[in-house]
Amino acid sequence: MRSVLFVDPPAFCTTLEGLVAPALRTRPLAIARAGADRATILALSPEARLAGLTPGMPVQKAQRLCRDLIVVPPNPQLYARASRALHEILQLFAPTIEPRGYGHAFLDLTGTSRLFGPPQDVAARLGREVRARLRFPISVGIAGNKLVSQAAIRADRQTGGLDGTSGHELLYVPAGNEREFLAPQPLEVLPELDSDMRFRLDEYQLELVGEVARISESALCAVFGRDGQVLRARARGIDPRPVLSPEQQSVFCLVHTLSSDTNDLGVLHPILRLLSERLGQRLRRRELAAGRLRLQATYADYTTVTRSVPLSGAVLDAELSDAARRAFAMANTKRLAVRSLALTLDQLGEKEAQLDLWAGQLGSEAAGQQVLQGHEESANRVDCPAAQLPPGPADLQHAIDHIHARYGAGALRQGVPLTARRPALRHQTTTTLPKVALPSSTRCASAS
Secondary structure, eight states: OOOEEEEEOTTHHHHHHHHHOGGGTTSOEEEOOTTOTTOBOOEEOHHHHHTTOOTTOBHHHHHHHOTTOEEEOOOHHHHHHHHHHHHHHHTTTOSEEEEOSTTOEEEEOTTOHHHHOOHHHHHHHHHHHHHHHHSOOOEEEEESSHHHHHHHHHHHHHSSOTTSOOSOOEEEOOTTOHHHHHTTSBGGGSTTOOHHHHHHHHHTTOOBHHHHHTSOHHHHHHHHTTHHHHHHHHHTTOOOOOOOOTTTOOOEEEEEEEEEEEOOHHHHHHHHHHHHHHHHHHHHHTTEEEEEEEEEEEETTSOEEEEEEEEEEEOSHHHHHHHHHHHHHHHOOSSSOEEEEEEEEESOEESSOOOOTTTTOOOHHHHHHHHHHHHHHHHHTTTSOGGGSOOOHHHHHHHHHHHHHHHOTTSOOOOOOHHHHOTTOOOOOOOOOOOOOOOTTOOOOOOO
């Protein structure tokens, strides 16, 4: 029987800010990006929630509602460092951990009862250990799957007051009681419920999870398509998704929300290139290759358009960037400004795939001639050092990754060719790189 824990520190980011600056602990605090034309609240303290503020609210509106509001910029380094410290504690109790953003994680304790005891005891020990070592509390949802363990915390905070927290740190849903637990809960308790689907459910005056669970699958599919089947299963507490470590996850996704809506390709294309580079670094770091790239564009009217592009084991940044631009060209069918862009890589596999046995099939005579010709050419190149061979795209990518790892992401910048600025001129462009000892696997050809 599965035992899944969901760890959710309440008000994680604002709690950390209060640990760094004790003067902020009892003040209404919001975290938002500074200098953005359309800055929205990313996280709130319990005191700010009591004032009626919600995440996603524009900062200007929040400051009108709460005159004492303190707005601080996000500190990703602090949140990441605290998340790593938290995961070091979680690894002592769980063999499989699936991180879900800063400070949040799923833990699979299946088969560990003999070693650590029942999951309730493990959750209690986790809470005491985190509070003692990191000085902030955590809420732990315990259930037989990921959906219900996360919904248990959301349901408790629905009834825990306006501050979004409660005195319950351990929330346990016994196996077999998933449907009974979810039935009287509002639909907001279901995690990852699409906003469009929630709007349609409101139109049908459905407010409770149990009301959706009683509807037949065919009726839900008639309204929501294939998503209706998943909606009904989750309304009944059924969730077969396994807890996957980052090395086992089959999807990489990055989302970028623009500070101001725009449809300027000069702004959108560099963003797509930056997202592609970050996804490419993740692939190469784990020696994986992607089979498909999916782009989702959200417009100023909050409508979304999604397009997918197949990939042939893409790993290099140039391949991913080109695929992202092609997907955006297919998705950009509206004249509205773009609000956010999301890139997803799925169908991941090992980078070194097995070659096709029958690809490029040759006859025995032709194959023999090619082998003999190859031996002759290799004999003629005995005096030619291998270092003089021109580097390929993979070698160039390896050198770029090495420079980024040593000097940071801003060490190299893509420039505009002179031919694009001045069509009448035909000068050769030269890129100056920082002086760095390239890896031994990288070869540079000197210009003659």
